[in-house]
Amino acid sequence: MPNVLASTLKNRRLRRTIELAVGPALLVLIWWIAFKGQLVNKDLLPSPFDTLRDTAGSILAGSMTRDFLYTLVRVAYSITIAIVAGVPAGIVLGANAAVYRSLEFLVDFFRSTPATALFPLFLLLFGLGDIAKIAVAAFAAWLVIVFNVAYGVMNARQTRIQAARSMGAGSLRIFRDVIFFETMPQTFVGLRTAVSLALVVIIVAEMFIGATDGLGHRIIDAQISYSLTDMYGSILVAGAMGYGLNLSLLFIERAFIHWSGR
Structure with missing residues (x-):
């Protein structure tokens, strides 16, 4: 019996590994077909294998890693500010219907405004340094968090609230x-x-x-200097960062909110 269980677990892990590998393999395959079949101008699309090789070299040399970390730190600062300021604001809005209705227009208006359209305003307020970049990203993220927290508070299941109230629980x-x-x-x-x-x-x-640093600067710099493998590699690394951050949050959510939907 233990051998059967071990074999089943091993097969599940192997199947899961294969499932996870399908997406990246499909991306490389489509890229290679487009490159080899010249479906895209060969001067605009390098080989996926050359791109991966050069990207690995940049990571080992440290230049790509440095830009990756600069971008990651900026994202971390902006999302931390957004959480600290957004969660309490969302709770206040969601807990009081009158307050929410009064401010709903402002929240929805700025949430619907492209964050990039606010760049000039934040440049005037904070200048060209990192503060402007972090501030505009934090503001955009803050609006999303406020809206979702408020929505969550307003849509809390009334049956559980009424049950707690019937047992004598206070508002707090x-x-x-x-x-x-x-x-x-x-x-x-x-x-x-x-x-x-x-x-x-x-x-x-x-x-x-x-x-002067970060993945965004690296992408635009590589495009201007026509270093295509570096440009595509930087885009892949930026995508990997986004995927990794989302995956990390999913793991945290499953660990701490395993009771969701019950």
């Missing part, structure tokens, strides 16, 4: 033991969206707001 106890946990799934949905948005804004800001 109901919020702490019922509403807070009911809002967590929606909060994590907003958090994953906010992280992806913050990364996009930071990358674009690094391209166009006087950056």
